[in-house]
Amino acid sequence: MDDFLSDIYTILFAKWILLQEVPDFETKVNEDYTEIHFYNKHADIEIVFNPLNIIEFKATNTQSGETEYYLHFQMKTLNHTMKLFKELTHYMKHIGESPTIKILLCCSGGLTTSYFAMKMNEASKLMSLPYVTEASGYNNLYYVAQDYDVVLLAPQISYLHAKACDILKDKIVLNVPPEVFAKYDVKAIFTLVKESLEIKKNQSDQKIPLPVMLDVEIKHKTLALSIFRNKQSIHVAYRVYDKNQEILLDNEVIKPIVNLQDICDIIDIARLHYPRIRYIGIATPGIIDDGYVSSTSLVGWETPERLEDVLTERYHLPVCICNDVNAAAVGYYSSQDQVSSLAFLFQPIHALSGAGIIVDNCLLHGMHNLVGEVQFLPLDLTEDKMTLSMSPEGCIEVVSRTLVSIISLLSPEELVLYCDFIPHVLPLYEEMATLIPKKYIPPITKVDNMQEYILLGTMILSTTQN
Known part of the structure; x- marks a missing residue:
């Protein structure tokens, strides 16, 4: 036009x-x-x-x-x-x-908070407040809380506040004062919630770009996109890097459903601002087999043609589509200069895990690009993987056995983990030590911002594989 x-x-x-x-x-x-x-x-x-x-x-x-x-x-x-x-x-x-703020009131079993939650909902309607409150027992807290904005802990489990804050990092987690809980003081609770929401609203979330420690030659501007699911929405984060790995453009799209046209719109906008983009990289969940994409997050990606070919023909530029965990592994590897082999494991909440594997400075792909699809490991677990991934204890069981399997096969110099339900590696290390001698367990690094590594890795993969 x-x-x-x-x-x-x-x-x-x-x-x-x-x-x-x-x-x-x-x-x-x-x-x-x-x-x-x-x-x-x-x-x-x-x-x-x-x-x-x-x-x-x-x-x-x-x-x-x-x-x-x-x-x-x-x-x-x-x-x-x-x-x-x-x-x-x-x-x-x-x-x-619907009310825009969802509150989860939690106690040891859920019974003592049910009446309080009912009173809070009655008061919300009378006061025309945009709150809806539900009650839950602690056993289900961490999985259930993913759909809530504010978590209130009853006095009898207030000692778990620090642990809950560690695991539910993007939520507001508050202890209900004993005198408020005893009197069912709804007004005091709403005041506490409102003040906490105002504090969170005014907090800034600044991202610090990762350094590139390895000698990676980037000759032209590169557009990197990362697609991921958060709550009920799909996020597409994207950046334009120059040849010095400086970030020229940093933005994201948030939609309930993302399709191929949305990706093309992002590419068009980036090229409008920076016409000299020469490489495009897209990281997505799923298996990328010879350019064909199987993704659970996107609509219209399972095309009869190789998606890389479709986009390359449209933009007349080399397009690299990669698995998001593989990109994270490359990003982490490139931001350090200590090890030549590592495994980056991503264990999502109520979903199957995936890994990116680097050995002797090379990302492993294998036939059908299946290396790292640890979801297919026949692990000896007490329950199925999806059920276990709904709790911190279950995640430790799944992750420990997955990492020990990786050690047994590849023995990397470092293990890197992204898992919201495992805020600290010590319990994980202790569980792994029951499965394999301690001397064989390499250092375990816990990362809190996988997105930074994905974008950096996507930029590097798109420029080095074309």
Whole structure:
């Protein structure tokens, strides 16, 4: 599409939006019509028209301050743009119909908190507060808490507060004061929750880029994308690196469903800002077998053609699609200069694990690119892997046996672990020592930000494999 038609379509789209009825939301427009807001007490939906006909959709939870939906794209066709707006309005309907803050009240068994949770829900309705509260026993806390914003611990389990904070790093975890719990003082609880939400809203989450310790030659600008699931949304983080590994562009898209067109929109935006991008790398969960992708996070990736070929033909640039844990292994390896062999294990919550393996300075792939698919290991476990991955204790059982299997086969110099349910490696090390002599266990490193390693590794793989 030429610039003139793009300008016209963008103006028509802005006027079309203002004619749409969005139930339960009020509308506000700035003077030059470059910003349109739909808002209510639960959410602020912002539509911004930027230079070069780049349009942004952003949905912010007004209670938590979190961005729950973010998308930006350049106007190509009215049909495509209207379709994206309809996706946004569907999300707006969902956020407008339900309370935006979910509270989990936890005690040892769940019985003593059920009545308190009922009182809190009654008060929320009377006071028109956007809170919904449910009760749970401690045994299910860590898995259940993934769907909640705030976790309240009853006095009888307040001694577990530090452990809960370690494991539930992205949640607000609070102890309920004994006098508040004894009196069922709902007003005091809501005050505590509100103050904690305000503190979290004002905290900044600054990322420090990883250093590249190894001599990696990057000749041109590179676009790296990483696709991952978080709660009910898919996140696509992306960066543009220059030849000195400096980050020129750092952003992400957040949507309930991500398809191939969304990936193309991101590539188009990045190339619009940096036309001299020469390499594109995409890291995704799943098995990548000779360019064919099997991913549980994306819609439309299982194409009859090699996906790398489809994107290479579209952009006339080399495209590298890699497994996300393999990329993390390469990223970690490149950020240090101490070892030449390592295994990077990712154990997600209520999902199967995967590993990236580096031996003698080389990432192992194997036939069908199956190296590291440790989900297929026939481990001797007390329960199935999916059930065990729902608790910290279960994760230690699965991870310990998986790592011992890797040691037995490859004996790497270092083990690297990303697992939210295992905040410290000592219990893991002790469990592994019951399965294999201690002298054979290499150093175990726990990382807390896998995304940094994935993006760095994707950048390196896309430039060195093409």
